[in-house]
Amino acid sequence: MNPIKPVIIVHGGAKTITEDKVEANHIGCRAAVEAGWEVLSNGGSAAEAVEAAIQVLESDQTFNAGFGSTLNSEGEVEVDAAMMDGTTLSWGAVAAVQGLRHPISAARRIMEEKPRLLVARSGERFALEHGLAMCSKDDLIAEEQYQEWKEEAEVIDRPNTVGCVALDIHGNLVAATSTGGTTGQPQGRVGDTALVGCGLYADNRLGACSTTGDGESIIPVVLAKTAIDALAGDRHPQEAAQHAIATLKDRVEGEAGCILIDRQGRIGWAYNSQHMAVAYRTDELSEPATFIEKE
Ligand code: GLY
Numbered sequence: 001m002n003p004i005k006p007v008i009i010v011h012g013g014a015k016t017i018t019e020d021k022v023e024a025n026h027i028g029c030r031a032a033v034e035a036g037w038e039v040l041s042n043g044g045s046a047a048e049a050v051e052a053a054i055q056v057l058e059s060d061q062t063f064n065a066g067f068g069s070t071l072n073s074e075g076e077v078e079v080d081a082a083m084m085d086g087t088t089l090s091w092g093a094v095a096a097v098q099g100l101r102h103p104i105s106a107a108r109r110i111m112e113e114k115p116r117l118l119v120a121r122s123g124e125r126f127a128l129e130h131g132l133a134m135c136s137k138d139d140l141i142a143e144e145q146y147q148e149w150k151e152e153a154e155v156i157d158r159p160n161t162v163g164c165v166a167l168d169i170h171g172n173l174v175a176a177t178s179t180g181g182t183t184g185q186p187q188g189r190v191g192d193t194a195l196v197g198c199g200l201y202a203d204n205r206l207g208a209c210s211t212t213g214d215g216e217s218i219i220p221v222v223l224a225k226t227a228i229d230a231l232a233g234d235r236h237p238q239e240a241a242q243h244a245i246a247t248l249k250d251r252v253e254g255e256a257g258c259i260l261i262d263r264q265g266r267i268g269w270a271y272n273s274q275h276m277a278v279a280y281r282t283d284e285l286s287e288p289a290t291f292i293e294k295e
Contacts, residue, residue, distance in 0.1 A: 006040035012277030013160035014257030029279035069180020086173035086202035094123035101133035163210025191215020217254025237268030
């Protein structure tokens with residue numbers, strides 16, 4: 001039997017990327033893939049790899065997750081994150097939490113301990129009790145986001161969610177997604193990111209998917225599960241991704257994107273926004289391939 005070759009893909013959100021942000025999107029997505037690849041190429045698990053990749057994106061103010069998240073109506077960073085394991089179908093999520101350096105790490109610990117969605121104070125308490133990195137909620141506010149919120153400026157480069165999918169050498173697929181939500185969202189609003197089937201899905205029998213875009217549009221079409229179901233019959237992930245985005249366009253309005261890896265390690269992605277920052281790495285590449293548009 002051929003050994004399983006690891007694969008990793010990340011997205012930095014379905015959005016419009018203005019010229020001055022192109023390089024930062026390439027650099028950030030590349031760094032995230034490199035962090036995840038380091039784990040996978042040393043035999044680490046897909047869960048560890050997606051956590052490492054998303055931590056990089058959560059630390060980079062180019063992206064709407066962790067530090068640099070968009071601000072809610074109260075001028076606060078309030079975030080959601082989730083992870084799902086394709087072997088066990090275990091999952092974990094936090095929503096509307098504040099003061100977590102890496103919400104994705106809380107989602108992973110919850111997934112490994114007991115599948116649940118922990119909201120607001122219960123998610124924050126879980127992170128604290130599990131020794132995860134905490135900070136003042138103001139420490140997650142980037143200057144650019146604060147100025148936009150204060151001036152109520154029209155956000156052209158609307159940042160929108162990060163995600164990662166990985167296949168490890170054991171054949172396990174994991175999906176993860178992390179977001180600061182939408183600009184000026186009401187306190188406590190939660191979109192698709194924390195919801196299994198919508199913001200992410202992983203099942204080793206088919207594949208794994210992370211989505212990005214307008215939560216209110218992604219939820220009714222259960223975007224991640226729609227993409228995964230479209231892999232049936234060994235359909236290529238590129239076709240499945242396009243099918244999922246076409247379904248969203250047919251049924252609801254809104255912008256979205258998705259990234260997929262199937263059980264054979266094939267990748268695909270699609271979006272209906274102007275751009276989507278994507279990077280991936282396979283065994284056949286000597287370095288990550290990065291994109292802001294599908295060629
Ligand atoms: N996709 C992120 C959100 O709508 O909250």
